[in-house]
Amino acid sequence: MAALVREAEAALDRLDIVRARDLWAQIYDLERSTVAICQLGQLDRRLGRWVDATGELTRCVQEMRPPATPVEQRLHDTRHADLAATRRQVAELRVFAPAGAAPVIVDGRLVDDTGRIYVEPGQHEVTAALPDGRKARSAVRVAAGESRAVLLSPEPAALRPVASPPARPAGAPAQPAAPQAPWLLYAGSAASGAFLVSGIVLHIVASLEDSALRDEMCKPHSDIEDARAFRREQHAVELKQHLSTAALVAGTALGAATLAVAVLPNGAQIRARSASAEVRFSW
Template sequence: MGTALFLVLFTTATAHAAGPPERSRPVKELIREAEAAVARLDIARARELWAEVYEIERSNVAMCTMGQLDARMGRWAEAMVELSQCVDQMPAPRTKQERSLYERRHADLARARTRVGEMVLVPAPGVVGMLVNGRGVKHGSSRVFVPPGQHEVTAVGEDGQVARTSVKVEAGESKPVPLTLDKPAPVDRAQGPERASGSPAPGPAAPKGPPQGAARPGPDLRVVVTGTMASVGLLVTGAVCLQSAQGFKQEATAAWKSADSGRAAGTALRPDYNEIIDTAATGKLMSVLGTGALVTGAAAGVATLVYVWLPNDTQIRVATHGAEIRFRW
């Protein structure tokens, strides 16, 4: 309630000092709503309403009030900007009440200054834009208030150069920040703007693709024949191994059945179980070898087809455990 009363007294004192024109009805409504927001301690809402007032009448009263409300919310960088403008535009006090208000605004500004750091941007010739922490700096401004800590300052040159620097500012500190740009290399008009980067002038561009009238080289016939033969050989080997595996499996199964039936009748000789086990193991090994041969043969066939159909400048890279194998044709 005391803050609301203070705002009213502040507005009245400024009105007597500068003699502003009568406020419009929308402005009066906004101020009344802002005072109600302060009374219920909704400082953020009051700040929004005073910003609307400032957009309408651009008064120093609104600017000072926004600075005070931002300070109450701990937004010291914003408060510093607003209170600086507030104090700069306050007229010299003529009454005791104006003197008290004048001194309080200076005290608010001094308190805000101890909570923020100040960067004084010193742009070099050719700088057309500046940003602090990604936010543009108003053209012509050189003093930027920021919270204490590390900040990124960016300068943009008229030729598109970009320079970045990191600046650490402490609370209450004012630090100059020179912004320089790398000078662009002079343009050789005889050679064109391509020489501006300082790189040597490129020679005539090489024609893309094979020369006109020259046939594009085809795949190496030796590679195709070797790949085809390897694929067919592996496929045949795999089929033979699988057929043999089936025979060993059938032989072992028959031996087991014969041994079981003879043992049940009590007339058969004691079977050689080691031989049966070896036969079954041989069948399993042949099955594994046959399957591997079929897979490898199929892969060789696919690789041969890929070699024949893909363009000659294609690269296939296979990286395994940090090693890289390149196949190029």
């Protein structure tokens, strides 16, 4: 360890910054000391590696003990000034990911801290993996010295594919269509019959009452009250006639719909046209 430190200091004296940086990286891998991380931050700053330098100087400042002497105070102030200078060269992202999303990746680079991430100015893509296998992602553009909050949005859940029906071999006979539910045909027939019977009965009753009223019209009315009663009975007859017509129409329509359901195979589509109806069969 001491030999590596002496070699790193000698490389720095020769202004071989790249060699000094490599040696201090080896020292930090062997012993994660505050001195080593501070040296890495200073060397990366001189090499223009602003993102690495900002992260390293941030840890350096966090790990430095409070200054106890004037020399330590000057060193403390210098480290804070260096950190402030590097932060003006980079952008800062604060990532907010859905619960359980991990790890967070920025431009393909795995990051450890989602609270404060330093990146180069420009366009960046931030992603995270959700527990169900989906991705939460967001794209952001930042400028130097800017701090931006990034909210990761989960991808929509994939729709479950619908299984297609098995292919029928060429020349194989078509499968017969499944019959309609019997209860549907029985219910439609019964309802249609009820409407038709009701309409016929109302029509007969209204016809008999209408004939009686016509006979009554030939008789002279004794007073106004008789005329009012006559008009009320006439309105009642007209109402029965209207109900009879409506019941007959409803019964006929329901019967036709029931017949269509019974005759047309499953999958038939009836499309209305302006002057006709189109029946399209699909398998």
